[in-house]
Amino acid sequence: MSTPSFLLVVTVAVLYSSGFYLLLQRSLMRVVFGILILGHAANLSLLLTDVAITLPPLLGGREGEMSDPLPHAMALTAIVITFGVTTFLLALAYRVWLGDENDEVPDDLEDRRISSLTEPEDSS
Amino acid sequence: MNALLAVPFVVPLLGAAITLLLRRTPRSQRIAGAVTLSVVVADAAVLLWRTHDGTILTSQAGDWPAPLGITLVADPMASLLVLVSSAVLLVVLLYAIGQDIGGLSRATPQVFHPIYLVLTAGVSLSFIAGDLFNLFVGFEIMLTASYALITQAPTRARVRASMIYTVVSLTSSILFLTGIALVYALTGTVNMADIAEKLGAAPPELRMVLALLFFVVFGIKAAVVPMHFWLPDSYPVALTRISAIFAALLTKVAVYAIIRTQTLLFLRDDISTVLMVVAIATMVVGILGALAQSDINRIMSFALVSHIGFMIFGLALGTAAGLAGVVVYLVHHIVVQATLFLVNGLIRQYVGHTSLAAIRGLTAVSPALALFFFLPALSLAGLPPMSGFIAKVALFQAAVAVGGPLAWTGLAAGVLTSLLTLIAIFRIWTRAFWGTPRQDMLEARARLRSGSNRGGLRIMTAMTGVMVAVGVAVAVASGPLTAVGFTAAEDLLDGRAYVTAVLGEGAR
Numbered sequence: 001m002s003t004p005s006f007l008l009v010v011t012v013a014v015l016y017s018s019g020f021y022l023l024l025q026r027s028l029m030r031v032v033f034g035i036l037i038l039g040h041a042a043n044l045s046l047l048l049t050d051v052a053i054t055l056p057p058l059l060g061g062r063e064g065e066m067s068d069p070l071p072h073a074m075a076l077t078a079i080v081i082t083f084g085v086t087t088f089l090l091a092l093a094y095r096v097w098l099g100d101e102n103d104e105v106p107d108d109l110e111d112r113r114i115s116s117l118t119e120p121e122d123s124s
Numbered sequence: 125m126n127a128l129l130a131v132p133f134v135v136p137l138l139g140a141a142i143t144l145l146l147r148r149t150p151r152s153q154r155i156a157g158a159v160t161l162s163v164v165v166a167d168a169a170v171l172l173w174r175t176h177d178g179t180i181l182t183s184q185a186g187d188w189p190a191p192l193g194i195t196l197v198a199d200p201m202a203s204l205l206v207l208v209s210s211a212v213l214l215v216v217l218l219y220a221i222g223q224d225i226g227g228l229s230r231a232t233p234q235v236f237h238p239i240y241l242v243l244t245a246g247v248s249l250s251f252i253a254g255d256l257f258n259l260f261v262g263f264e265i266m267l268t269a270s271y272a273l274i275t276q277a278p279t280r281a282r283v284r285a286s287m288i289y290t291v292v293s294l295t296s297s298i299l300f301l302t303g304i305a306l307v308y309a310l311t312g313t314v315n316m317a318d319i320a321e322k323l324g325a326a327p328p329e330l331r332m333v334l335a336l337l338f339f340v341v342f343g344i345k346a347a348v349v350p351m352h353f354w355l356p357d358s359y360p361v362a363l364t365r366i367s368a369i370f371a372a373l374l375t376k377v378a379v380y381a382i383i384r385t386q387t388l389l390f391l392r393d394d395i396s397t398v399l400m401v402v403a404i405a406t407m408v409v410g411i412l413g414a415l416a417q418s419d420i421n422r423i424m425s426f427a428l429v430s431h432i433g434f435m436i437f438g439l440a441l442g443t444a445a446g447l448a449g450v451v452v453y454l455v456h457h458i459v460v461q462a463t464l465f466l467v468n469g470l471i472r473q474y475v476g477h478t479s480l481a482a483i484r485g486l487t488a489v490s491p492a493l494a495l496f497f498f499l500p501a502l503s504l505a506g507l508p509p510m511s512g513f514i515a516k517v518a519l520f521q522a523a524v525a526v527g528g529p530l531a532w533t534g535l536a537a538g539v540l541t542s543l544l545t546l547i548a549i550f551r552i553w554t555r556a557f558w559g560t561p562r563q564d565m566l567e568a569r570a571r572l573r574s575g576s577n578r579g580g581l582r583i584m585t586a587m588t589g590v591m592v593a594v595g596v597a598v599a600v601a602s603g604p605l606t607a608v609g610f611t612a613a614e615d616l617l618d619g620r621a622y623v624t625a626v627l628g629e630g631a632r
Contacts, residue, residue, distance in 0.1 A: 081264050
């Protein structure tokens with residue numbers, strides 16, 4: 001296996017780190033964008049598996065000059081899935097915003113209640 | 125192509141299309157859904173009959189020779205899990221139908237039936253997929269269906285919870301895809317048997333990184349500590365019929381995927397110490413979380429997290445006895461979790477919620493309900509002679525046979541967790557089931573038992589009873605079950621049988 005293009009590797013790294021950074025934000029819109037970017041990162045890394053990825057995955061060119069079609073097929077499937085789920089996420093984020101007029105991930109009330117317990121509830 | 129292997133996911137997909145067309149006639153839609161699932165159960169029974177002696181059935185889609193085509197594989201473990209999961213899906217569907225007939229649910233049945241069948245297809249495909257990418261597709265079918273199901277009867281809380289659930293699952297899916305890309309770059313194949321052949325020659329450091337990545341991917345979905353935070357926030361919020369299926373099946377599919385990848389693709393020593401530490405942490409942290417809760421559904425969700433630890437523990441032992449224990453535990457836990465969540469659904473019918481603070485005297489309200497809670501709850505805690513006891517004894521015996529400080533620590537954690545589970549259950553029992561019932565609960569009972577709700581409630585109670593009976597049957601049939609567990613475990617440990625079955629005699 002020869003090495004893939006350095007530029008592509010850097011791009012994938014940048015996409016992953018910015019995607020995970022956005023995922024850790026409180027605003028749901030940013031989280032959705034994080035998921036989108038992570039999806040791109042995963043698809044690009046599928047394409048990284050083949051060094052000849054810029055060539056078409058077709059027979060009939062010069063001898064030995066074609067790319068592996070399988071990463072293309074897998075990336076296509078993955079694109080369809082991330083596309084569908086992203087639309088769903090956008091709809092959910094919209095519903096959350098309609099309900100609360102903000103789209104921030106709330107604190108977990110139950111956890112906060114439990115951590116504020118100073119003594120067992122039975123003693124009350 | 126062997127049609128037996130295609131039925132568990134093709135028939136539910138067809139059924140989903142049919143129930144979608146029948147959405148204007150509720151009765152025929154219900155019949156179509158139940159018939160579809162019955163066909164899957166029958167097919168899975170045949171599959172298990174054919175594979176229970178250790179035979180591995182394979183099927184190459186379109187007769188493309190492996191590793192080029194799409195491979196479906198049914199070994200004893202996959203067949204057993206397809207059978208148990210489809211049976212539980214069928215019973216929960218009947219419970220849901222009863223609820224709809226009685227007009228006791230705010231779900232939209234027109235939407236529920238097709239998506240439920242799609243979920244079935246995804247679960248079955250995940251069990252019998254023979255290549256990593258198909259496993260990914262199976263997971264995605266299952267998860268996409270679950271995203272839609274968790275938002276049934278959307279309230280503000282449900283939309284928020286499903287947002288968390290979807291984002292967490294999607295993150296793990298993207299990591300899964302990354303893992304597939306890395307494995308493909310390393311080996312040039314996605315067929316699991318073929319990967320097993322080629323990954324053995326890969327550098328050990330790379331293999332370890334991949335093993336860890338796949339453990340994280342499936343660990344998020346199986347809710348092992350420290351990747352469990354999403355589960356108690358999302359499962360209890362969904363409708364009962366949906367949280368029952370999620371709790372019983374979705375986490376177990378992920379556990380199955382962990383077992384499959386860690387035994388077949390990676391070597392036993394790659395990350396077994398990590399697995400053991402995670403297993404112990406999951407058992408203890410999960411059950412401590414359960415003790416702190418004051419809502420029955422949330423207690424059950426934390427207990428679910430905790431008991432996933434037992435299955436990872438058996439896998440980390442890495443012996444045939446350990447894996448056989450895991451197989452028995454999987455079957456026991458699928459049935460018991462589903463039963464307990466169905467009981468919670470019945471409690472919700474009587475009380476309207478499941479908060480311990482405002483429930484008293486359920487035994488007086490409905491003795492049957494008390495019995496249906498008590499038996500599976502004791503089984504969950506592992507009291508003899510229930511199925512949980514048998515599964516736990518199998519695991520503990522395997523741990524003693526392995527020996528060493530880690531295995532003994534795991535055993536101690538397991539015993540401690542069982543005791544703490546018992547405490548959590550007795551907290552529910554003394555608070556919710558004892559005492560004199562509140563007036564509004566008696567009024568709710570009178571309302572439910574008269575008028576149009578009555579038939580529906582009867583079906584729901586009957587189906588919960590059926591699940592309890594299945595749980596008892598698991599304990600009664602523990603002899604044959606353990607035998608199948610051992611056959612499955614030997615197949616899992618000796619990857620050669622799997623590889624030969626898929627790639628043919630010429631391999632290795």
